[in-house]
Amino acid sequence: MKLDWLSEAFERDGYICGDDIMVPVFLALRLEKPLLVEGEPGVGKTEIAKVLARVFSTDLIRLQCYEGLDENRALYEWNYQRQLLRIQIGRRAAGEKETRGAVAAPGAGAGEAPGAVAEGDLFSEEYLLERPLLRALRAERRPVLLIDEVDKCDEEFEAFLFEVLSDFQVSIPELGTVRARQVPIVVLTSNRARELSDGLKRRCLFLFIDFPDVAKELRIIRAKVPELLPALAAQVARAVALLRAGLDLRKKPSVAETLDWARALVALDVPALAPEVVDRTASLLFKNRDDLQAFMGHMGGQALVEAAQAGDAGQAAGDAGQAGSMGQPPATAPTTAAGPAPRQKPPTGRRGK
Amino acid sequence: MSAAAGDDRAGASPDLAGASADPPGASPDLAAAVVRFAGLLRHLGVPVSTAEVLDALAALPGVDVLDRAQFRAALAATLVKGTAALATFDAAFQAFFADPGERRQRMQEQRARADAAMHRQKTGREAAERDLTFQGRPLDLTAAQKDAYSAMDAPDRARLRDFLERSSTGVKVDATLMPLVQNIVRGHLDRQRRLLQEELEGTRKAVALPLAPTGDPEYDALIASVADRLRESPEQTLLTLDIGRIPESEQVHAQRLVRQLARRLATRISRRYRRTRRRKHIDLRRTARGSIRYGGAPFRLAYRWRAVRRPRMLLICDVSGSMARYSRFVLEFAYGLARVVSGIESFVFSEDLERVTPFFQQRRDFAETMGDVVRSSVQWGRGTNLSATLRTFMARNRGVLTPHTVVVIVSDTKTLAAADAAAQLRAIRGRVREVLWLCTLPRAQWDETPTVAMFARYSLMHECNTLGHLDRIMRRHLQPATAAARG
Numbered sequence: 016m017k018l019d020w021l022s023e024a025f026e027r028d029g030y031i032c033g034d035d036i037m038v039p040v041f042l043a044l045r046l047e048k049p050l051l052v053e054g055e056p057g058v059g060k061t062e063i064a065k066v067l068a069r070v071f072s073t074d075l076i077r078l079q080c081y082e083g084l085d086e087n088r089a090l091y092e093w094n095y096q097r098q099l100l101r102i103q104i105g106r107r108a109a110g111e112k113e114t115r116g117a118v119a120a121p122g123a124g125a126g127e128a129p130g131a132v133a134e135g136d137l138f139s140e141e142y143l144l145e146r147p148l149l150r151a152l153r154a155e156r157r158p159v160l161l162i163d164e165v166d167k168c169d170e171e172f173e174a175f176l177f178e179v180l181s182d183f184q185v186s187i188p189e190l191g192t193v194r195a196r197q198v199p200i201v202v203l204t205s206n207r208a209r210e211l212s213d214g215l216k217r218r219c220l221f222l223f224i225d226f227p228d229v230a231k232e233l234r235i236i237r238a239k240v241p242e243l244l245p246a247l248a249a250q251v252a253r254a255v256a257l258l259r260a261g262l263d264l265r266k267k268p269s270v271a272e273t274l275d276w277a278r279a280l281v282a283l284d285v286p287a288l289a290p291e292v293v294d295r296t297a298s299l300l301f302k303n304r305d306d307l308q309a310f311m312g313h314m315g316g317q318a319l320v321e322a323a324q325a326g327d328a329g330q331a332a333g334d335a336g337q338a339g340s341m342g343q344p345p346a347t348a349p350t351t352a353a354g355p356a357p358r359q360k361p362p363t364g365r366r367g368k
Numbered sequence: 369m370s371a372a373a374g375d376d377r378a379g380a381s382p383d384l385a386g387a388s389a390d391p392p393g394a395s396p397d398l399a400a401a402v403v404r405f406a407g408l409l410r411h412l413g414v415p416v417s418t419a420e421v422l423d424a425l426a427a428l429p430g431v432d433v434l435d436r437a438q439f440r441a442a443l444a445a446t447l448v449k450g451t452a453a454l455a456t457f458d459a460a461f462q463a464f465f466a467d468p469g470e471r472r473q474r475m476q477e478q479r480a481r482a483d484a485a486m487h488r489q490k491t492g493r494e495a496a497e498r499d500l501t502f503q504g505r506p507l508d509l510t511a512a513q514k515d516a517y518s519a520m521d522a523p524d525r526a527r528l529r530d531f532l533e534r535s536s537t538g539v540k541v542d543a544t545l546m547p548l549v550q551n552i553v554r555g556h557l558d559r560q561r562r563l564l565q566e567e568l569e570g571t572r573k574a575v576a577l578p579l580a581p582t583g584d585p586e587y588d589a590l591i592a593s594v595a596d597r598l599r600e601s602p603e604q605t606l607l608t609l610d611i612g613r614i615p616e617s618e619q620v621h622a623q624r625l626v627r628q629l630a631r632r633l634a635t636r637i638s639r640r641y642r643r644t645r646r647r648k649h650i651d652l653r654r655t656a657r658g659s660i661r662y663g664g665a666p667f668r669l670a671y672r673w674r675a676v677r678r679p680r681m682l683l684i685c686d687v688s689g690s691m692a693r694y695s696r697f698v699l700e701f702a703y704g705l706a707r708v709v710s711g712i713e714s715f716v717f718s719e720d721l722e723r724v725t726p727f728f729q730q731r732r733d734f735a736e737t738m739g740d741v742v743r744s745s746v747q748w749g750r751g752t753n754l755s756a757t758l759r760t761f762m763a764r765n766r767g768v769l770t771p772h773t774v775v776v777i778v779s780d781t782k783t784l785a786a787a788d789a790a791a792q793l794r795a796i797r798g799r800v801r802e803v804l805w806l807c808t809l810p811r812a813q814w815d816e817t818p819t820v821a822m823f824a825r826y827s828l829m830h831e832c833n834t835l836g837h838l839d840r841i842m843r844r845h846l847q848p849a850t851a852a853a854r855g
Contacts, residue, residue: 018430018431018432018438033437034435034437034438034441035437035441037441038431038437038438038441038442038445039441039442039444039445041430041431042427042430042431042442042445042446043445045427045430046423046426046427046430048423051449053450053451095669096667096668099665099666099667103665207451210450213415213449216449216450217417217419217420217449219449220423220445220446221444221445221446221448221449221450222445223451223454263624263627312733
């Protein structure tokens with residue numbers, strides 16, 4: 016496997032990124048190490064694991080972390096209720112046999128009653144509830160194991176996770192040691208709610224995903240929302256970048272919000288950004304009241320549209336100059352992952368993903 | 369591209385042709401460069417273990433080391449394990465893997481800087497020996513004292529020379545007076561040295577880098593260059609700068625940073641703390657009671673769980689004249705928290721106490737809120753009387769003190785009736801989980817200020833005059849407390 020191949024596979028899948036993201040992902044695969052991904056919510060941390068699963072056509076096994084998550088939930092558990100039922104049934108069957116046996120042949124030994132339960136039977140595969148970690152270790156094909164929001168779990172669980180990720184084996188007292196058939200592709204994500212332990216961090220390769228720059232975000236929009244008019248897509252990318260840089264927000268709009276907004280603009284059949292459109296759809300970009308107020312109070316739709324369109328004019332002039340001199344589209348022009356960009360909006364609404 | 373920078377202490381920088389001729393990543397020059405780079409990161413305070421260096425070396429064959437972006441990404445992924453260290457990594461990468469020409473220039477600059485410093489020190493000490501004499505005999509001074517003299521302003525130096533001249537030329541002055549005069553001069557120079565040190569620490573715009581020389585001129589040059597690059601990062605600067613010295617131009621940025629700190633903390637303390645039922649300890653009583661419906665078989669197990677309570681925070685903030693510049697930031701912090709976490713009680717005081725919680729609950733922006741607080745407050749900028757303040761507090765607000773409360777007092781400890789205030793503090797301490805005292809006095813001055821020791825007996829006293837201090841203290845002390853409880 017080569018880095019170029021992986022980059023192309025990601026791009027084909029609609030995950031647009033540069034070497035800053037691709038190299039750590041590639042190295043994690045190559046060195047068979049877990050990849051720890053940090054970044055603001057919505058920049059595409061979880062998506063990396065999903066894309067990896069699609070690229071290698073394998074299972075995505077997801078372990079969502081939360082406070083109080085323990086080994087029972089993450090690794091395995093015995094099906095206690097079923098074991099209890101089995102014992103009860105066994106006991107009843109043995110009782111009946113004994114009664115019948117006593118009537119038929121008094122003094123005969125009970126022997127192995129058909130319903131009797133050996134302890135080994137109760138702790139067999141049949142009563143084992145596999146949880147994500149064990150499932151990943153025992154999978155037939157090398158799976159992608161996504162450990163999402165690892166910063167939300169408790170420190171004890173993190174220590175346990177560290178152990179699993181070091182050896183890729185666990186011991187189940189009743190069954191013995193389970194070794195991974197193949198080392199799974201492990202992706203951990205964190206929102207930095209707390210610092211992770213040094214041990215866990217040392218075990219992983221690290222990737223920090225920042226907000227994309229305007230050019231990259233434009234490529235993402237055009238890959239994910241191809242039905243948005245190209246000029247509008249450029250305005251959207253610039254507007255979101257302006258919001259991130261120019262406002263003091265509790266939660267800056269992420270790529271996820273940009274795409275939601277882009278899809279909303281398609282749904283509303285908007286030909287170009289206008290102040291009233293921005294004001295009407297601002298709730299898609301801001302996820303709380305304070306941020307919405309900050310936007311309305313300090314910037315507002317009018318200023319945002321003007322700034323986004325000012326960039327438009329500048330770029331158009333630059334593009335025209337380059338295209339004119341070279342007789343072909345500029346090298347910096349973004350390309351879509353899904354072939355040439357549609358020049359016009361399709362007549363019948365959405366082709367959504 | 370100039371990624372392949374090797375150990376060129378011998379003066380021979382490995383050229384790119386050499387790096388590309390070898391199989392990529394197997395080049396011993398490149399491996400040596402990576403190991404040295406890891407060493408540089410360690411000098412800069414980034415923890416890099418041997419395992420991580422091995423990872424980096426294993427990673428290199430997989431990437432095109434001649435592509436600077438790929439090479440950087442491979443090293444970043446393997447050597448750096450947190451966003452905090454990324455800025456340092458980038459600065460170090462740019463400095464270490466620079467063009468050979470740039471590196472040579474940097475070495476020369478560093479050498480010139482070191483030579484100049486040496487020369488300054490030498491001439492300074494010679495001047496001290498020449499100037500500081502008693503009846504023509506030079507005083508016995510340590511090197512540090514001589515350095516302190518040369519660092520003094522010209523008028524101060526002139527005053528000292530003047531003093532020596534007058535005290536050595538009187539009618540009844542003889543050589544026996546020399547030890548006395550010498551001690552006076554030494555004491556003066558020692559105080560100057562301390563003041564200079566404090567000044568340096570207070571205004572140093574650097575991150576906490578271990579800037580002591582390593583003995584390796586190339587490392588020293590690199591560290592100096594990385595420190596220069598990092599100094600340009602405003603966030604790092606603001607976190608380590610005395611709050612009272614943050615220039616007007618940086619105030620907006622600093623306030624944004626304070627709000628970010630408050631928010632980050634708020635997301636920590638407002639998380640849901642009811643834990644899962646699946647704990648290790650079975651609750652026998654409830655299990656037995658629940659099993660009746662299954663004919664006595666313990667079919668569903670009940671577990672004990674631990675209730676986790678987040679602390680209630682109570683802020684008492686000194687807004688007397690000398691403290692106002694700190695209070696503003698602390699109130700900003702409280703304001704940020706109050707917006708996202710409910711139940712923070714805030715008070716301000718100087719001669720007496722005032723409750724400001726309601727201002728923070730109106731969800732208006734900070735400037736308006738502060739405007740209201742300052743307009744309606746009679747306490748702003750007066751003298752300090754903590755004793756009266758705490759008496760008023762106990763008389764009116766005793767009810768808010770619970771075993772889950774963390775009381776945070778922000779003050780420089782300088783108050784009237786300190787003994788009585790300490791007694792009041794003791795009474796409060798007995799009713800709450802913890803009293804945190806954020807003391808804006810630099811730690812160096814604590815020994816000279818008796819009130820610090822008085823209040824430190826009944827509170828956890830922390831030095832807090834930078835945003836970095838504030839962040840660290842809040843993180844450490846506003847952790848949720850666990851209390852065993854049954855679910």
